[in-house]
Amino acid sequence: MRALTWHGEQDVRVSDVPEPEIVNPTDAIIEITATAICGSDLHLYNGYMPGMREGDVLGHEPMGEVVEVGEAVETLEVGDRVVVPFTVSCGSCWFCENELYSLCDNSNPNAEMARKIMGHSPAGLLGFSHMLGGYAGGQAEYLRVPYADVGPIVIESDLPDEQVLFLSDIFPTGYMAAENAEIEDEDTVAVWGCGPVGQFAIQSARLLGADRVIAIDRISERLEMAREHGDAETIDFESEDVYERLMELTGDRGPDRCIDAVGTEAHGTGVVGAADQAKQRAHLQEDRPHVLRQAIKSCRKGGTLSVPGVYLGRGDNVPLGPLMNKAITVKTGQTHVQRYLDPLLETIEEGEIDPSFVVTHQEPLEKGPEMYETFNEKDDGCIKTILTP
Incomplete structure (x- = not known):
């Protein structure tokens, strides 16, 4: 599949990488329909985030259609249209039970790396360095979603992607x-x-x-x-x-x-x-x-x-x-995204806010490296870019 990958400071490329597969029974695979470049991605782009490795797949603001679910997944079905939070959260530790999802105790497989720097490890994050889990991100054609029962919100209305995508993060x-x-x-x-x-x-x-x-x-x-x-x-x-x-x-x-x-x-x-x-x-x-x-x-x-x-x-x-x-x-704190999904989706559905007002650029995934540079340099009035695989 095609994906945006990190290769060092200000070096983002479109690469062919293996399609994700179900690793754990609680995983799901989604086919990405829209993904965005976040200001936090620029910290990786400019070489400031520790724990990056060449070839890492970027992106933590994805949505799409469920194409496969693990045998333990109960809340999602193939064909569901979902927005995926950038925080990876188990749903069962003390922090998740207290809706402190970005502090999850179980979702960072590299917790020891984070603990040495921070004293404790926060949750794993999609597409945001090996110190925070090493999870492949969503600026790609497909994405593996860990703990798929905890987080992805099903969009049952016909609201366009650009109105609901930003429930993933911003x-x-x-x-x-x-x-x-x-x-x-x-x-x-x-x-x-x-x-x-x-x-x-x-x-x-x-x-x-x-x-x-x-x-x-x-x-x-x-x-x-x-x-x-x-x-x-x-x-x-x-x-x-x-x-x-x-x-x-x-x-x-x-x-x-x-x-x-x-x-x-x-x-x-x-x-x-x-x-x-x-x-x-x-x-x-x-x-x-x-x-x-x-x-x-x-x-x-x-x-x-x-x-x-x-x-x-x-x-x-x-x-x-x-x-x-x-x-x-x-x-x-990093955002406890899952806590806010339902109430904020309701504000969109009821017309209190249309989040698409921030979008200034919509481009195909293949133009991702160019849009990283444009966003980083604040050129062409770029405030928010949506990419479509």
């Missing part, structure tokens, strides 16, 4: 980010990063009752999307000082809730931004924590900082003193 990720921010009525929410996760964090903040949303980015198309679809006030961090502007907009109080939807590859400005990039290139730090620093400084006293942006290791000069002394609550 819609639940944006929603959990807003939920973790503990938004209350009349809150002002600041969202750093207006990529797809940021866009869904903005939408979700509105769904959860935020009075004002302030969106921060440097890409004009992303800021325009935040204004048009999220009714957000916007700050271009390359043209104005973010902290000063946020204080002006909030009467010096600061935003009640701050969301870092950027993560490890944050673009800082000036000397600090240049130093972050130099340290990362020299492997003196894995992450560029510019947004974390800015959000901690800007958040109001007693406010909440939610971090859906992916971080991979260490970052220098995170202001722990201000974080503690301002009594800021911090909530983080």
